[in-house]
Amino acid sequence: MGDALRIALLGCGVVGSQVVRLLDEQAGDLAARVGVPLELAGVAVRRPARHTDLPAGLVTTDAAGLVARGDVDIVVEVIGGIEPVRSLLLDALAGGKSVVSANKALLAEDGATLHDAAAKAGVDLYYEAAVAGAIPLLRPLRESLAGDRITRVIGIVNGTTNFILSRMDATGAGFDEALGEATELGYAEADPTADVDGFDAAAKAAILAGLAFHTRVTASDVYREGIGAVSAADVASAKAMNCTIKLLAICERTRGADGTEQVAVRVHPAMLPRSHPLAGVGDAFNAVFVEADAAGSLMFYGRGAGGAPTASAILGDLVAVARNRVRGSRGTGESSYAALRVQPMGEVTTRYHVALDVADQPGVLAAVAGAFAEQGVSIQTVRQEGRGDAATLVLVTHTATDDALSRTVRHLADMPFVRRAASVMRVEGTVNE
Amino acid sequence: MGDALRIALLGCGVVGSQVVRLLDEQAGDLAARVGVPLELAGVAVRRPARHTDLPAGLVTTDAAGLVARGDVDIVVEVIGGIEPVRSLLLDALAGGKSVVSANKALLAEDGATLHDAAAKAGVDLYYEAAVAGAIPLLRPLRESLAGDRITRVIGIVNGTTNFILSRMDATGAGFDEALGEATELGYAEADPTADVDGFDAAAKAAILAGLAFHTRVTASDVYREGIGAVSAADVASAKAMNCTIKLLAICERTRGADGTEQVAVRVHPAMLPRSHPLAGVGDAFNAVFVEADAAGSLMFYGRGAGGAPTASAILGDLVAVARNRVRGSRGTGESSYAALRVQPMGEVTTRYHVALDVADQPGVLAAVAGAFAEQGVSIQTVRQEGRGDAATLVLVTHTATDDALSRTVRHLADMPFVRRAASVMRVEGTVNE
Structure with missing residues (x-):
């Protein structure tokens, strides 16, 4: 030797x-x-x-x-x-x-x-x-799938936030209470900012996107929303749709308005149908779903930290x-030849779940529907729940650009009969209500 | 270029x-x-x-x-x-x-x-x-886990048999009917022997064991039982225990009677608790669970064929x-330095589920329990279901050597009051009845 x-x-x-x-x-x-x-x-x-x-x-x-x-x-x-x-x-x-x-x-x-x-x-x-952590992921992306065309990587890559959201889902607790429990059990650090605000997941998303799409992606390219604003009401809304809320890192091949191939990389909480394989990933575990043209869907699951x-x-x-x-050799180095444009979040197409507390008066639904239509956003489902003189309108949209969706929500919030946007959240995967 | x-x-x-x-x-x-x-x-x-x-x-x-x-x-x-x-x-x-x-x-x-x-x-x-198929598995075993000590690889690696067993579980169909459906849908070949009799899975198990344990393992080293003998009654017995039946490829680090490290490699149908992540792998999908000392449990999931x-x-x-x-270099070649002994199936410790149709007369349970004790096999649970003058005894054992378990079953079958061994199958994972 x-x-x-x-x-x-x-x-x-x-x-x-x-x-x-x-x-x-x-x-x-x-x-x-x-x-x-x-x-x-x-x-x-x-x-x-x-x-x-x-x-x-x-x-x-x-x-x-x-x-x-x-x-x-x-x-x-x-x-x-x-x-x-x-x-x-x-x-x-x-x-x-x-x-x-x-x-x-x-x-x-x-x-x-x-x-x-x-x-x-x-x-x-x-x-x-x-x-x-221990999940073999970068090597499969860099080597095993090097002959395939990866179209999407969607993962739960932060154990702290997954623990918090799992607790909120299981017990109905609010964010602060669940964070307290995570801190007590050692799943959250004394300063949980990097995890809770999505910085940790965004860094991982940048690395995954770079490998999957042969394009340099930095943390600053990643659209990022943490879980600090996820409320017990959001969790309840998700449950009513047979969904759970997860902090997802999503890396996608997309098309720009001009038809060119681009990449979109984002980290945000989203409602995910319970039938989705990632929905069952609980506590501090990590899992990553990879979709590729020839390979189809693959999932990798294991301990993401420790x-x-x-x-x-x-x-x-x-x-x-x-x-x-x-x-005397070296392994596969960086592959960034594709140099695809990173699409700004406003251009990315997503779906929204919106729950509005409104005055229960004639014409409200028509006005709300009109606000969506004005921005070119189609509504997939509407559910109205009356509560005395008030009502809650729960809407799920078809896909539209994030800009159009967020503009719609801003307009809605300004409408006189809208008392409160009780829950606004992106929806991933297919939802059957 | x-x-x-x-x-x-x-x-x-x-x-x-x-x-x-x-x-x-x-x-x-x-x-x-x-x-x-x-x-x-x-x-x-x-x-x-x-x-x-x-x-x-x-x-x-x-x-x-x-x-x-x-x-x-x-x-x-x-x-x-x-x-x-x-x-x-x-x-x-x-x-x-x-x-x-x-x-x-x-x-x-x-x-x-x-x-x-x-x-x-x-x-x-x-x-x-x-x-x-498309699941990155050999590269993770050979490279990503090269610094860890893999203790167990347990997988569903044959889509045809998984489709058949999934149908039997879902519909209560017998083996022949489910095989017919698989053939009709193109999941089974005209001559399904390689799949149904476990030859395909055994070859894969040999390859996985070789990589996981740095030891040469050939197909002839693999203990192999197919699914041809799995009956609707077995599936029903599994359901009663909140289990499902899967054809598993199991590669384990074991200890010989003398304490030396050995490997055991086997392919056979087994009852698996529905709470086990592999239990939910349906139809023609493949999934492999890997356990390693430092990494903990990992799972890889995707399309195994096509x-x-x-x-x-x-x-x-x-x-x-x-x-x-x-x-001008080459990748990682074979690693077989460990050269561990492949343990014969008789020495491998497993657990058995045994359902016996017996005459409903005094002393039967004592005699059955005695047959297990004689071979040094502990019983974990017994359930007796009376049916007029006959009864069914359902026993689940603690771990014992496969030799002791199969000897026990042979003795039981010879007992005058045992009309039939309605179902005999190994049990993997933890079962809570």
Whole structure:
């Protein structure tokens, strides 16, 4: 067996400590699978005093120094965030080191710079752990479906929000109560903004769209709405339609008004029929549906977060990158030749569910229907529920552009007999009321 | 862009014709993804008169001659069966051509010889399409989970039998009736033996086990029972336990009596709780559950057969193999270093569901319970249903070796008051009655 490949680990929290454990426990198997042993050259951490369980001599606070060392072959990064990580990884790539990263935020914000640096240096940049934890997803998109034409990727890629929405669906709780429960059980962080406001899911959506459509997509290209405004009333409205509410990451091939092929990438809560396979994905699980011309529908399901599952994805990349170094080759790099336009959300066609509290007087339905018609939006179903002198109108539209739909809702809210838009939400999949 | 890579296609039936179509329709994308164009050099068929739609000059009946041509870089095989395909593919590999095959029977019977030939020649042998059609499965097992320890793979990998069992479950039909329906709808072939008797699933199980456990496993190592003996009574018994019957391919890491690590690979119908994610996989779909130490449970779901889905998997392999040739590298080859013993079925621990028609007389339950105890088998539940002078005893056991369980059933059948073993079937997963 040849010389060991030496690994620099940047960061040693929940995920990093599992990487250390697996490198140790699986050492024999990993060596057999790679062809040479994998050895830890060093671990960069902020607070060494917290890592007395690591082998003496491995721990350093000098991440840049560790990355620059001549005896390091592969850099594994589990710190997260943009800087200083971007600089560290660019230094690593420029120095001929291969990189394995779980950093969705960085890949989604500036993957292009990293990919270019990896290509220039002729080394690998792998990041399976950045999306949907242990679920093999990036490799299937990049490799298994490389001969197919992917038309749509729709996924539940954030466990925290899925836990919260699952609780709201199961118990009728409001958002704040469900978030409190998630925090208590450790499913939500002390500052839940990245999850709740959809930033985490949007970064993952950008990465998925880039791979699926061979087009560079950044987090800022992704339309994003979080779940903070989802109310118990929305959940009840969804139930009445035999739907559940999920925070979806949706990446689609679309057509522009001029007929050109474009991509639309968005993250928002949506009503999903309970018969849809994603509707049954509960708690902190992740699942991603992929539709391709030849393959048809595929689904991938598993644990999207957590130390050990994320470490499993990192180790898989590590073995692939190490095998490539042993062979003197490199894996598939970035594929962005298609360079499709990212369609602005206003041009994307979606469907809306709208529940309006209105005065129960003659002519209301006609006026409401007129407001939709004015924007060219067809109504699929209307249901009216009387309640004394007031009524609730529940409308589900056919597809129209998001601009036309949101304009319609704004007009409706201004109508004198509309007391309140009780629930406005996009609808995905086919709904049978 | 560099010179085109030239492809010899062996076979042009349901799958092959879709490969031809996709190579043509996706030519631009495939070239962009590979780095050079992919060109069809020739198509070997048995009856050229049936393929007048193919470009003139491409069709030949001389497969061996096509494989030997100096202008062929990659051989794609969709003929199936052992010979003459094995000889053709060995010639291709020896001649420095990479091979993409959908041939589960050949890979399961003699994959080792093919892998050795590929390694010797330094070329690729890929076969994602051999198992579960379009579902990316072999690449995730071989690459994504390469840093993890897979403990179990359990799948529905044959669409024909899943359709038949789904119909029996939905309508209460007997096996013959459901098979007739499957044949009529084109889900079963005129000679359904390979599917119904479990040969197809056993070949796939051998391939999956080999990849999951880094051990050579052949079809003859796989314990195999088909679904021909599954009766409407079995289906009814399963329903009474809130179970459904599925033909499962099960690959497990086990321990031998001496404590050594072994693998068990089996294909048989089994009762599965309806709460299990595989229980909901209906009709001709495939799904595979994978359990690994760090990753936890993963599920892969999609179309396991059909021309276009299978062609999607072949094209994915083709792109990977072509990229490797462009780079002058090769992908991950066989990994069989673990060389674990394949445990004989008799030593495998399973659980049984047994329904006995017995005379309703005192002492019967005691005698039946004694027969189990004699073989060291614990009973989990017993249910007795009286019917006049006769009764049905329904027993579910705890885990025991398959030998002990089958010996128990043989003893029971010989007991004078046992009129008939109405249903005997293995039980997988946790059952709550």
